[in-house]
Amino acid sequence: MHSPHLPTEVLICIAEWLSCDPPYDPTLNPFGWYSVGISYLYSFPQLWEGNRFVQFTNTVSPPLGLPKSKVDLGTMVKVLHLGGLVHQSSNSQTARLLGRLKKGLTKFVAPQTGLAQVVNGLAAISKCRELRHLDLRLVRGRSIDFPRIKKAVSNLQQLRSLFLPATMEMTPTDSSAGEWPPRLSYMTVGGYFNPELMPTFNWPPNISKLQLRYCTELDTPVLKNIFSNEQLRTSLKGLILNNTNWEMFSEEESDVLYSLPNLDYLKMPLDFMKYLMILPVRHERQPLPLRTLELTQRYFRDDLNFNFSEELLKALSNNLRNLWALGIGESSLDDIKDSYKRIDDEIWKHVETSSDDEFDKLGIEDVGIYTIDDDTGCGDRTLVAPVNDFNI
Secondary structure: OOOOOOOHHHHHHHHHHHOOOOOOOHHHOOOOHHHHHHHHHHHOOOOOOOOHHHHHHHHHOOOOOOOOOOOOHHHHOOEEEOOOOOOOOOHHHHHHHHHHHOOOOOEEEOOOOOHHHHHHHHHHHHOOOOOOEEEOOOOOOOOOOHHHHHHHHOOOOOOOEEEOOOOOEEOOOOHHHOOOOOOOOEEEEEEEEOOOOHHHOOOOOOOOEEEEEEEEOOOHHHHHHHHOOHHHHHHOOEEEEOOOOOOOOOOOOOOHHHHOOOOOEEEEEOOHHHHOOOOOOOOOOOOOOOOEEEEEOOOOOOOOOOOHHHHHHHHOOOOOOOOOEEEEEHHHHHHOHHHHHHHHHHHHHHHHOOOHHHHHHHOOOOOEEEEEOOOOOOOOOOOHHHHHOOOO
């Protein structure tokens, strides 16, 4: 009896369907599965347990004297997540590994290392021309040279999202740093902002989504200067203000959101509704363009000096009259429990008067009220979570 044979195209479809957690290992089966399945096993290697990292590097980038594989396994790796590593990789080893993976790598999460390793690795990163997501958030060091990072990513024409180190200072750049990648639309920024630089800072030309986390001295004047930048002000569609930012609203409130004409997504601590002058509704205000608003745990410990749910109901027919979706962190559900259904009904009135074309354009999955995980500043080792905030 002859063994059954399926075309490679069919095996690929089956392998895609079986690629789940825990992953099914097709290399343990005959009949062509090995050649199809090996690419899936290497596309996203799980390197944060035991000695897997050493085994992986010895396989795709063997040390001198060891035999090399007949198959170029490095070209199969699409996602390299080194966020769970601390001491396992040396400066030269990380750079050499990136060199072997550069042809197919689309996502890279840098390890928790000091300044020296990242600088040495920037040249290797710049050669990963298929890279779409670059995550440097875990990089440690007192100061990171921003112009050098920009110069490295200027070669990455496919780059969509860039997560900068939390300890970096945004400094001026000149022509020697190159141009931003044309497809770069999402940035996560931390560290120090120079207030005098921000109004004229050269952001990526197509930036539309920005997350501010672990920023120092992000007080009201600094926030105003960031969003006084005409390029950022008009292009920004999504904004995340994280709980990890320091010294926010220590001086005064801010109406900066009302200067962002295209902002349709906002995620922030619940009490920022007061400090960004959304609540309480003091008078008739221009409606914010927001379609999705997500509120995480409070930034300050002080109680709000108004009835949150009642003021939110007023805002839904005033400055939040465009809202379609409201996500509430688990720790804040008590703030709306007395008016949950009324708030949900009011949001659905907005939804029912909107067109299907507008829904399809924005790609909003949840409408009405829904529960979200509270943003505590943890989870930095994840790759997909911050990306999914903006559906990248």
